[in-house]
Amino acid sequence: MLPLDNIKVLDLTRVLAGPWCTMTLGDLGAEVWKIEHPRGGDDTRAWRPPEIGSESTYFLCTNRNKRSVAIDLKTADGQALVRELAGKADVLVENMRLGALDRLGLGWNDLHRLNPRLIYCSLSGYGRFSPRAADPGYDAVIQAESGLMSITGAAEGEPMKHGVAITDIVCGMNASQAILAALLMRTRTNEGQFIDIALLDGALALLTNVGSGYLNTGAVPARYGNSHPTVVPYGIFEAADGGFVLGCGNDRQFRATCISVLGRPEIADDVRFRRNQDRHANREVLIPLLTELFAAASAQHWVGLLMAADVPAAVIRSVPQALDAPEARARGLIQTMQHPGVGPVSVVASPLRLENLPASPLPPPLLGEHTRNVLQNVLGRTEPEIQRLLASGVLYES
Missing domain, CATH: 3.30.1540.10 (formyl-coa transferase, domain 3)
Structure with missing residues (x-):
């Protein structure tokens, strides 16, 4: 038995923050339906090099334990399918531009009426209720605007961003924590809720002791390079x-x-x-x-x-050296999976260590790899219906 057994997640996210959140839920046992556009899919499928065979290693790092269902949301049939999946889901996670899903009849108000128990988590750059709600959110921009860049880098050098997209990753972590809390709350209320997670919010929280120091003393933080602003040496x-x-x-x-x-x-x-x-x-x-x-x-x-x-x-x-270190190997932090397209692929394992988590996760999926399976087994669609939707371009399967 896994922590999120029987929890169904409808994943309408792409790139990093949202996929990190839904991968975490998948790691904990949820069944994740990753909805991708039939032509191209998640943006990161095309982010290469580096790549292994035809697969982007960027996509591989954040999409294990998911089922790819390729549906064109711009079509009425596609919208109807996703709406039906939302009716059967426990959680929906999305990071679309403001208003995009509302225009498709897939916004919070529409789906809450359809499925009152649905937990609807929305990720964005600045929050859905913000003067900048319509602005796109990009990690480097958020690092700049949050002050993180101003405290990173050599004391006499230029501001620097983190070596990975840290505000995206933290946003995904915050979203998964909030969803887990909402699932717990639902056991008491039998009601879902709307969750509003912003990259900027998480980035400002990352200021931690530096932010606290400024707020309470007024002293403007400086850059210390690899040194600590408080602890010496x-x-x-x-x-x-x-x-x-x-x-x-x-x-x-x-x-x-x-x-x-x-x-x-x-x-x-x-x-x-x-x-x-x-x-x-x-x-x-x-x-x-x-x-x-x-x-x-x-x-x-x-x-x-x-x-x-x-x-x-x-x-x-x-x-x-870090990935091949004895302690990393001893902890099982490198997992190798059999990818359906390119054979063995390796990823860094989930850092969440609970009893009975699966030792062999599902590999990151091919685009549309599970389209037929999910439509048949979850929605009960017949073969003729699926063939019609495939022929019209509403669906795609690998």
Whole structure:
């Protein structure tokens, strides 16, 4: 038995935030019907390189545990099919432009009347109830507008975005959490609800301690590169053969670094460095001092000593090294599935670790791979009906 057994999800999303949400629900056992346009499907199917065979690796990363149903929503027949699926669904997730689904008779008000128990989750850049509700949301733009870029990058360099589309991913995570809460609420009320999740909301929440610091002190946050705005020393240090990360999260760890690792107790006892607030005030003195000392030996040498002293530290890995690390393999974080089009494909597994989650998830689907199956088994459509809709272009199957 899986956590979301018997939960049906109608997925009207594309690209990243929405698909991340629905993949999470699929990972937890929900049956996800991914509705795609018959010509091309999800935008990310065409986002390559990189690719394996004819499949975009971008699409592969966020669409496991789904069934692809290719329906043209611009047709009356297509709208009727999706409306019928909504009547049988527990959850609908969409990230269309404002008003697009309302014009098709698939908006919240229409479907709530049809299925009062439906949980309708809408993802957008700025929220459905916002002065900018009609504006599209793109991760890089949201990173810029939320302040995240302004605090990312070298102190004297230009603002930088995160290496992955972090606001999209967090939006998908927020949406899946909200949906799970709404499903729990429905057990008490027997009613669905409308959920409004915005990229901007999640991005501002990501400011966390930096946002709290500004709101309560008025101090404008600065960029610290790989250093921490509050905790010192915390960041990258250059050893004789390259960089490593040191994170002294408290005064005990700093003393251990100075005494057990560097053999310099006088640094730990220096009044300028005893407490974190002292080290923060004197970081321009402390960091060059530590940098000079760490340059005397290899990164692995220092990391070994720091870990032995119970101080967080790590050699900086490349992506290949991280994905092939012993702890990643031991945790089963790389899953290989048999894709119907290209054979074995590998993805990073779900980080959610609950008992009885499937060890072998469904591979990301081909476009329209499950069109016939879902129409027959969920909607009870006959073969002649399906053939008519395929011939007219309303449907597509691979």
